[in-house]
Amino acid sequence: MAVRDYLRERFFPHIWCPGCGHGVVLNSLLRTVEELGFTKNQIAVVSGIGCSSRISGYVDFHTLHTLHGRALAFATGLKLQKPDLRVIVPMGDGDALAIGGNHFLHAARRNIDLTAIVMNNRTYGMTGGQYSPLSGVGTAATTAPYGNIDPGFDTVRLAAAAGATFVARTTTYHVQQLVKILGEAIQHQGFSVVEVLSQCPTYFGRKNKAGSAVDMMRQFKDQTTPVGSEAKQGNPALIERGVFVREQRPEYCAAYDEVVRRAQGGR
Amino acid sequence: MAKAKLESHHIEREWCKGCGICVAFCPKQVLELDRHEKAVAKRLDDCICCKLCEMRCPDLAIQVTCRKGSE
Amino acid sequence: MSEQVRFVQGNEACVEAALYAGLGFFAGYPITPSTEIAELLALKLPQRGGKFIQMEDEISSMCAIIGASLAGGKAMTATSGPGFSLMQEALGYAIMTEIPCVIVNVQRGGPSTGLPTHVAQGDVNQTRWGVHGDHSIIVLTASSAQDVFAMTVEAFNLAETYRTPVILLFDEVVAHTRERLLVPEPGVLPLVERLTTSVPENVNYHPYLPREDGRLPMSDFGGIHRYNVTGLFHDMWGFPTEDPKTVHELLRHLVDKIENRTHIIAHYQTYHVEDAEFLIISYGCSARSARQLVEDRRLRGDRIGLLELQTLWPFPAHIVQQLSAGKKAVIVAEMNTGQVTASVKAAADDPDRVFLANRLDGQFITHYDIRNVLRLVQGKGV
Structure with a gap:
């Protein structure tokens, strides 16, 4: 199947702005599903609210467009009830880590088999460019007219500390790596987190004089380095990309099956 | 090593929003934006079938079809 | 065989009734005076192969039961006033998306943290108006363990019949009073099972197209039919729409499907x-x-x-x-x-x-x- 076969084409062109990185994430996600050879009925996409969350409406899978920040909580109920489904949860940075921060931590702690994609454009695009928990100190936003004083999270360290068993980061520039990482994340047995640095030229880019979508993607190229590279030692400001955590721990639904076995008198 | 040969390079004009990502990152400068700010493949003979334009297109508007060349 | 006689708290009667009604999934968060419901279901649900999960808060508990119900399980959560406040957002989502589920609110003294171990009935209006305003909802209550049993079974039946969340509004006294309960034999109380679509695979299924009798047959999420579910106003396929006629009709449907049946629902x-x-x-x-x-x-x-x-x-x-x-x-x-x-x-x-x-x-x-x-x-x- 071609990538387009997984789209609900009647909703195209999509609502995202010209050059929006979220379209690249959608593109890579479908390419990943195609490469893994899943059928449409095997996959559920659960999203919250925001620009990123509109991704669910465009894909011809089982799609659940939920509440701001709550996608992982809905996905947890869905997955536990129907463990055979592959459940992918695309979220924005505010969606995943501000309003949804607690659900993110606990889904990671449980190690439930969901694939969380944090589409990090460092802003709230849908509402017009307010600062998010990933904007970082010194950035400009409509709610930080004098410069942002809120430090940002490091998504990778946060996810790892909370117990996610697969944690990776890449960017919309590095599409081949993105497809590879998404593939590994979806196949991983347990909670997987993929942070994708995604450009918002309309709000974050304009407010922060970061240039066009092309300019912002060039920055992703120039400002990142493969995890563990020597370049990082020379320039600590570089953002590492690649797979940071890859480990096996009992997956939640499988562990619950064990609870059922014990409750029913098994040893 | 057999090189992939381009079979077709399709751009869905209705979907293209003219962001220029495909133009900027094509390693062979195959693409341009036309006067309507839509991407067009101007120099298809130079295409090396890397598909990076298709993969990076945020509008999912590009489809590159290649076949394995036999030389 | 005769009925089974038990000596139970109201909370336990609620658990027995939920299992009788076919509960398959419970998500909750501890809060007095409802906690016994979660504790008992943690024990009993896995014995029947059902799913129990203690979530990180009441917000996620409500979200989780919606996800599970959509996938085909009869689902429930239980809480008290402050936790019920946290559930309002997702309760509105369940109303909008027409996903059956049961929410138990064992009332204690309020507002706020109030009197956790004492009784009150202050959440009556919260159950009705806590979610925005232009919606309708079914709320049942009970005064004894036997009554709790009957109303809990009825809550599941109404939830499935009307594709709506149903709230069981109990209180600390009924929840913690120990008294006689006759557990009916299976089959004695009628149970409403989920109405699932007869539309075969690869044929266009409309999750939000009411039948002539007003009911909307469901298709287990993740099954043979792919569709969209959203809290936005949506068309009969479940896709967002701002079409004024569709918006108007959906809002009327959500309200009328309950308000027009007050005479049937009134117990x-x-x-x-x-x-x-x-x-x-x-x-x-x-x-x-x-x-x-x-x-x-x-x-x-x-x-x-x-x-x-x-x-x-x-x-x-x-x-x-x-x-x-x-x-x-x-x-x-x-x-x-x-x-x-x-x-x-x-x-x-x-x-x-x-x-x-x-x-x-x-x-x-x-x-x-x-x-x-x-x-x-x-x-x-x-």
């Missing part, structure tokens, strides 16, 4: 109402004291009756109007500032004859408390 009990001059209206724990008062006064020859409401929302105004007509006075006994009283006044032909007997101090309302109001109304002095 209530009456005691000695036929010849009553005075009518007490009560529900939940307060109805226990009201019943005591009616029995006491009847022995003394007072013509007094009781209407015990088991459905609080949609408010059974027609029953209240009918039974209050011509009465010398109507006294509403409830443990709040008069939340049901306001609805009774709105329904009664003569609102000036509607009086409130209440307690707001966390102490259980007694038949003396109601009697004092009755005597005042009768001009006898306390």
Whole structure:
């Protein structure tokens, strides 16, 4: 199947702005599903609210467009009830880590088999460019007219500390790596987190004089380095990309099956 | 090593929003934006079938079809 | 085989009934005085292969049961006032997306953290209006363990019938009072199972296209039909729309499917109402004291009756109007500032004859408390 076969084409062109990185994430996600050879009925996409969350409406899978920040909580109920489904949860940075921060931590702690994609454009695009928990100190936003004083999270360290068993980061520039990482994340047995640095030229880019979508993607190229590279030692400001955590721990639904076995008198 | 040969390079004009990502990152400068700010493949003979334009297109508007060349 | 006799708390009766009704999934967060429901289901659900999960808060508990219900399981959560406040957002989502589920709210004293271990009935209006405003909802209550059992089974039946969340509004006294419960044999109480679509695979299925009888057959999410579910206004395929006609029709559908069936959904009990001059209206724990008062006064020859409401929302105004007509006075006994009283006044032909007997101090309302109001109304002095 071609990538387009997984789209609900009647909703195209999509609502995202010209050059929006979220379209690249959608593109890579479908390419990943195609490469893994899943059928449409095997996959559920659960999203919250925001620009990123509109991704669910465009894909011809089982799609659940939920509440701001709550996608992982809905996905947890869905997955536990129907463990055979592959459940992918695309979220924005505010969606995943501000309003949804607690659900993110606990889904990671449980190690439930969901694939969380944090589409990090460092802003709230849908509402017009307010600062998010990933904007970082010194950035400009409509709610930080004098410069942002809120430090940002490091998504990778946060996810790892909370117990996610697969944690990776890449960017919309590095599409081949993105497809590879998404593939590994979806196949991983347990909670997987993929942070994708995604450009918002309309709000974050304009407010922060970061240039066009092309300019912002060039920055992703120039400002990142493969995890563990020597370049990082020379320039600590570089953002590492690649797979940071890859480990096996009992997956939640499988562990619950064990609870059922014990409750029913098994040893 | 057999090189992939381009079979077709399709751009869905209705979907293209003219962001220029495909133009900027094509390693062979195959693409341009036309006067309507839509991407067009101007120099298809130079295409090396890397598909990076298709993969990076945020509008999912590009489809590159290649076949394995036999030389 | 005879019925099984048990000696249980109301919370345990709720658990037994939920299992009787076919509960398959529970998500919850500990909160007094509802916690026993979660504890018992943690024990019993896995014995039947059902799913139990303790979530990180009440917000996620509500979200999780929606996800599980959509995938085909009968799902429930249980909480108390402050936790119920946190559930409002996802409760609205379940209403909008028409996903059946049951929410138990065992009331304690409020507002806020209030009186965690004492009784009150202050959440009546929160169950009705906590979610925005232009929606409808079914809320059932109960005054005894046996009643809790019956209403819990009914809650699951109504949830499946109307594709809606149903709230079971209990209170600390009923939840923690230990009393006799007859657990009916399987099959004695009718159960409504999920109406699933007969549309075969690869044929266009419309998740939000009502049948002629108004019901919407479901297809287990993740099964043979792919569709979209959203809290945005949506068309019959489940995709977002701003089309004014579709928006208007969906909102009307959500409200009318419940409000137009008030007469079917209204459950209530009456005691000695036929010849009553005075009518007490009560529900939940307060109805226990009201019943005591009616029995006491009847022995003394007072013509007094009781209407015990088991459905609080949609408010059974027609029953209240009918039974209050011509009465010398109507006294509403409830443990709040008069939340049901306001609805009774709105329904009664003569609102000036509607009086409130209440307690707001966390102490259980007694038949003396109601009697004092009755005597005042009768001009006898306390």
